[in-house]
Amino acid sequence: MAAVNNQLHAQEVSEALNEVKFSGFHLRAIITAGMGFFTSAFDLTVIGTALALAGPEWMKGFMADGGTKAGFAWTMALVGSVSLAATFIGAIAFGTIADKIGRKSVYGIEAILMTIGAIGSAFAGGPIAMIVWRTIMGFGIGGDYPLSAVLMSEYANRESRGKMVGMVFSCQALGFLAGPIVILTMLAAGVSHDLTWRIALGLGALPALGVILLRRTMPESPRWQARAMGRSAEAAQSLATYSDGTAQAGPQRATGVVREPLTKYALTILGTAGCWFVFDYAYYGNTIGMPTIINSVAPHASLMTSVAWNVLIFGIFAVPGYVLAFMLSDKLGRKSIQMAGFALMGLMFLVLGLVPALSQNAAAFITIFGLSYFFAEFGPNVTTFVLAAELYPVNLRTTGHGISAGVAKIGAFLGVLFLNGILAKMGFGGGMLLSAGMSVVGLVLTAVCIKEPAGKSLEEAGQESGWAPSIEPTTHERLPAPAGASA
DSSP, X not given: OHHHHHHHHHHHHHHHHHXXXXXXXXXXXXXXXXXXXXXXXXXXXXXXXXXXXXXHHHHHHHHHTTOOHHHHHHHHHHHHHHHHHHHHHHHHXXXXXXXXXXXXXXXXXXXXHHHHHHHHHHTOOSHHHHHHHHHHHHHHHHHHHHHHHHHHHHHSOSTTHHHHHHHHHHHHHHHHXXXXXXXXXHHHTTOOHHHHHHHHHHHTHHHHHHHHHHHHTSOOOHHIIIIITOOHHHHHHHHHHHHTTOSOOOOSOOOOOOOOOGGGGHHHHHHHHHHHHHXXXXXXXXXXXXXXXXXXXXXXXXXXXXXXXXXXXXXXXXXXXXXXXXXXXXXXXXXXXXXXXXXXXXXXXXXXXXXXXGGGOHHHHHHHHHHHHHHHIIIIIHHHHHHTTTSSOTTTHHHHHHHHHHXXXXXXXXXXXXXXXXXXXXXXXXXXXXXHHXXXXXXXXXXXXXXXXXXXXHHHHTTOTTOOOOSSOOOOOOOOOOTTOOO
16 A cells, blocks of 8 residues: 555656646756757758868868878768767667666766867867767767757646747757858858868857756756656655745655556657658758758859858748747647658658759749758657657656667768768759658658657656546645745
């Protein structure tokens, strides 16, 4: 009987979290977590242009050491994609560790790695050094995915969980805009190419550096404390730090804990990781390789023109997609938005692939290519991140998200690494048709493997055994907020 009662108190912590109102704490958590995704997006958009600026000088040294043009091309492709491969390792490593020792225990370490990697990249003397620094940065970016996503989902309430987690990821949109704007501004001001790419990569350290302390002071996830570790008393205190003591939960220590096996979620892993993999293959290849794509469409466009197109496409098409995704995900459902996004972005890729003449018309190309970005954002780019933070139980939540994000970045790595070869062999149209095919695979995987979590508690969405929300609310002693706690 004692074990049953103790487990009930752990459940009450989750019920209180499911109903807690949005507060200043949640806004602070969104900003704190979102700055990591601003950093990764900023880096993602500047690295392609940075390599284009650094490439001519680096190539001279490479050739002087006996290298070939083909060897240099592959080396530069590795520079552009190695951080994505490192992200795979970081996501799985941090995700696995955080389920075992706690989210707060490692939160902030990944931001330190991103900062170190960005600063090191700015001072890289050549492609080999850049590979080292970007590996460090990628490892940090990988860790940021499961930690930020899961902490936000576990802080959030049932009613607006999709919006809160989606807002964290949507900080990526600001990074996508800021990166090319910074480069465009420096090029227009006449800053040398060498200094431009170094400043651009170094600036990526600032947002991550700015939130390291905030991340280290965030409270531990009460859900993880209560349901994964059986520490309901500590969970109650963590909950009080951002509910002003108004959330009610039993303060006793619980012994009943969630111990779901990973094998139970094999189909879910196929859905969250598989959908994210095919999406990232197309998305990251097109995003990092945008200067190459634009060059294939407008071979005589200057570098500044290519960067300006980048800003135009993201500002007009991508940003509204992000906003609609997090604003409507709780109303329309994550699964519905993801399926529609895969279908419509795939259609845009199909049109670009089947109608080669569009690549000869700048306005038509920007419109169709831009719409592919709109449906990517108002679709799988946001929803894959959110779903992977909801569909696993508390004892596997960062592990499941880490596996999904890690597998996704292998897709991104392959997309970036092989983009130039695909464009060379298949042409622009062939590359777009391949992206369309990836979208179809994502659509099918979503339909078959993903269950809709909108409107459900996090425990229901994660299929936690024994979860049965109370029908009649119970009255408990109100938890006092600890001294110094703030919203």
